[in-house]
Amino acid sequence: MSTIEDVARLAGLSRTTVSRVINNHPYVSIEKKQLVISAMNQLGYVPNSAARSLRNQKTGMLAVLIPRITNPFFSQLIESMEIEASDKGYQLIVCQTRYSKKKELTYLNLLKTKQVDGVIMASIQNDWELIEGYLQYGPIILCNEEDENATVPVIHVNQEYGGYIAAKHLVDQGHQRIAFSCRSLQSKVAKKREVGFLKALKEADLTFDENFAFRDAASIQDGKEVFHRIREMKDKPSAIFSSGDEVAAGIISEARRYGWRIPEDLAVIGFDNQAIAELMQPTISTVHQPIQQMASIALATLVDRLHSKKFHLRQDHILTVELVIRESTVSQNNVQLVEGDLQAQG
Template identity: 30%
Template structure:
């Protein structure tokens, strides 16, 4: 494995000259540039990244911590991050937080150990004070979830208003007994979507029934199980808003198991618009998040941080859109109307 010294010897110049032609054709004569290039070619020289990193004190690598890489929502965000990262010649290290051996401190250490230049967190379930302290010295951005009262750059959608919009839409379709399967109550996501749900009901002076609010954990199974509870109630809801698509799918399958038709007998909607949402039967009415853009924007923000560019703002909220498909029964409800009420 040739080093820069070997190249220098081969090209009959000093290591400095070799380094200069390789980093930027700064001020090296045509002749020397040529012979260095030839030597590089001949020896098949690849600069050792570690040597460079140590000297320049950056690795051109960022770390992204993802709650569950298996979750299509996050893998889309990842893709957005990757795209911009690679374009800017950054590599991306992935850490799966759901993983049993995951130690929250480890990813912070990687920053301090200079192993990565920056950090994008796709979750905020960890010691927040540490994160805040760290962000004073390091480049960190939060995606999907935000942290109250900090200046850590964040990119997400407005989950409260999106959930409110979804709920209001159901109310407009004349559903009166609307239940909500929440996400885990220790996540901002879960809390915000529930808040939006409640706001919509209150705005329309519909009483909020606590029995209609059931906690799930964002998994298909939890959607299925919680739905069973709801369906077993004597005053069964006529519409269910699940806090994500996976739970909505679980809920729909539960309804099917109950011999209920969706949306004829009960409407079920989700949140996220994962790829399967439009493939499912019935096609899922849901809130579409710009996952790819969230990833890309996070990376773009991180890049700004890394380049010490002044940030004009720190909280970026991206647009979401209501995807009206079949599972809400809008076609049933509006068949006598001239126009869809959306």
């Protein structure tokens, strides 16, 4: 019996490309599709996911829980996961929780009712003790989000270090009055980033002014509102660390609309290294997260747990973050000089 590897070999393409053709992935050229179809016809290869599902008593479906699909970070994470899932013979269901505890539990019930084989949680709203009960129905993986009580694989970056290097960069540029924004301290990710942020300030003997804390910002519009709150202050910060590039973009766009110079009047650094960070004028300094690597490890780990049946087993994959210096914190003429200094230090 022919396999997908046989089709890939005959077509002269990768197994990933063949998988994408079989699963109707939109980003495959017509030429490659024709090569795959021709090879399948020659070999008599017919994918039969329904028969395979019945034989293994599996749905072939995986669910990923995210808070907001409009957030470019989660959109990119989902895209990377979908490609990985397709390559492994699975389909991905995207479940948007909107930060709702009730919705999160509703989607976890997909595992309980055998509508999906496994779940990836990119955010957590409920306490782990409540989530853990669902492990009797199948594997759960944490990706991006982390919980110290979790008894499952956790794929994440060192969020605290990310907040630290962002704040230290601003300190190194001579800033002493530095603001901080995040979505909500209900988010464990935001908490970790603020811990790192405060650590950098403490090392520099700087005291954080609580008036500079904006803990309710998640979107571009929120960023615009943060700017107006700063603009109305008598004693303004000279820089701000936003734990998201969307908010940073909103701050910068509104600041420029009011004639503020970035970074001279207000330096801004974000987090995630989303595409918008390079498209803005000025470009946005940020902290890069390895999203594709995160997605790849998450899918591989979930599939491994499906096969091993070891659902209750902690395993940490901590990925590195990197500081990306652009024009929103360093004037255009000095960006290369600062990057050179960082490379020399490394």
